[in-house]
Amino acid sequence: MTAAPLLPTLAETLARARADLRIGLPVAVDGTLGAAVETLTPARLAALRALGPLVLALTARRAETLKIGPYDGDLVRLAVPPAADLDWLRAMADPARDLDRPMKGPFSAVRSGDATPARGLLGLAKSAQLLPAVLTVASPSPAGINQLPAGLLIEQLSREALLVPVAAAGLPLAAAPVARLHVLRPDDGGAEHYAVEIGTPDRDAPVLARLHSACFTGDVLGSLKCDCGPQLYAALAAMGEAGAGVLLYLNQEGRGIGLANKMRAYALQAQGFDTVEANHRLGFEDDERDFRLGAAMLRQLGIGQVRLMTNNPAKVEMLQRHGIAVTERVPLITPRNRHNTGYLDVKAAKSGHLL
Ligand SMILES: Nc1nc2c(ncn2[C@@H]2O[C@H](COP(=O)(O)OP(=O)(O)OP(=O)(O)O)[C@@H](O)[C@H]2O)c(=O)[nH]1
Numbered sequence: 001m002t003a004a005p006l007l008p009t010l011a012e013t014l015a016r017a018r019a020d021l022r023i024g025l026p027v028a029v030d031g032t033l034g035a036a037v038e039t040l041t042p043a044r045l046a047a048l049r050a051l052g053p054l055v056l057a058l059t060a061r062r063a064e065t066l067k068i069g070p071y072d073g074d075l076v077r078l079a080v081p082p083a084a085d086l087d088w089l090r091a092m093a094d095p096a097r098d099l100d101r102p103m104k105g106p107f108s109a110v111r112s113g114d115a116t117p118a119r120g121l122l123g124l125a126k127s128a129q130l131l132p133a134v135l136t137v138a139s140p141s142p143a144g145i146n147q148l149p150a151g152l153l154i155e156q157l158s159r160e161a162l163l164v165p166v167a168a169a170g171l172p173l174a175a176a177p178v179a180r181l182h183v184l185r186p187d188d189g190g191a192e193h194y195a196v197e198i199g200t201p202d203r204d205a206p207v208l209a210r211l212h213s214a215c216f217t218g219d220v221l222g223s224l225k226c227d228c229g230p231q232l233y234a235a236l237a238a239m240g241e242a243g244a245g246v247l248l249y250l251n252q253e254g255r256g257i258g259l260a261n262k263m264r265a266y267a268l269q270a271q272g273f274d275t276v277e278a279n280h281r282l283g284f285e286d287d288e289r290d291f292r293l294g295a296a297m298l299r300q301l302g303i304g305q306v307r308l309m310t311n312n313p314a315k316v317e318m319l320q321r322h323g324i325a326v327t328e329r330v331p332l333i334t335p336r337n338r339h340n341t342g343y344l345d346v347k348a349a350k351s352g353h354l355l
């Protein structure tokens with residue numbers, strides 16, 4: 001009898017490693033130990049420092065804000081000064097205090113050696129919805145630390161998750177008395193996603209569909225800062241009126257950066273940065289969502305052609321690229337107010353939304 005089938009696969013190790021970073025544990029990637037700055041404790045910082053010279057990995061987006069050249073393309077590796085403490089690391093990672101405590105160089109970039117482990121660790125931090133800033137040290141891995149090969153880690157991070165239907169049940173809605181909620185679970189340990197099927201859509205004709213990214217603030221609290229809540233209810237109402245449709249509720253809060261980071265972005269917006277600039281200052285791209293999920297969910301539901309309710313041409317293009325025919329784009333315009341008008345203008349100007 002071999003224990004191999006009981007041992008974690010690469011995908012399972014990655015899911016564990018994501019949890020490790022979130023609770024403050026380091027993970028080992030090809031001889032580099034890395035811990036997320038956001039969850040680092042003083043004790044772990046001291047333990048990592050004892051292993052060798054510390055290097056801080058940041059994304060090129062964060063480096064841009066700190067006025068550091070992106071020596072490794074999409075990332076930078078910086079030598080951590082011997083006197084730097086947790087407060088210094090946090091200020092490098094988190095833009096909250098950029099304005100009242102600007103981080104000034106000169107920073108000393110590390111240009112030798114392979115940046116691939118740092119790249120894998122930053123990808124892992126993003127996928128754990130942590131600030132993309134990782135403290136690293138080249139060292140053999142102590143026992144008990146999760147180990148991942150860099151190349152395979154990066155490949156695995158961009159792999160499309162397989163969605164498994166878990167449960168479904170009828171769910172009468174105010175907007176549509178005949179509806180059904182399906183829960184789908186990805187095989188990568190990530191968040192579950194939901195499909196709301198309204199009526200019984202005719203699979204032989206284009207189905208009225210909406211890909212909705214989770215927005216706790218807009219969908220649940222009725223925030224006036226974005227258009228998500230009104231879009232959600234308008235889409236359900238349109239499907240209820242038409243008697244059929246499907247709304248995919250994708251758990252990609254804050255365009256994939258998670259609610260904590262979205263609130264960090266909102267705090268930056270209160271300082272005067274727009275929605276795109278705020279994401280960049282945090283070290284993220286404008287949009288970190290993976291829309292392949294939407295195409296996979298539609299396929300699971302037996303839907304191959306849709307009339308897509310969206311103002312975002314990127315969603316149309318992504319679905320088409322992943323095998324779903326979008327026969328029509330149905331605009332989903334909701335009222336403006338004084339809190340969301342700037343946000344909507346920036347979406348139109350910078351993200352190509354047709355508003
Ligand atoms: N990072 C970030 N995410 C935001 C912000 N405002 C709203 N969101 C998120 O953006 C997502 C909604 O995406 P939108 O860009 O509004 O719309 P879209 O889904 O791309 O396009 P439509 O189909 O036209 O609605 C949700 O996940 C929200 O949580 C913000 O200021 N910053």
Ligand SMILES: [Zn+2]
Pocket residue numbers: 215217218219226227228229
């Ligand atoms: Zn929103």
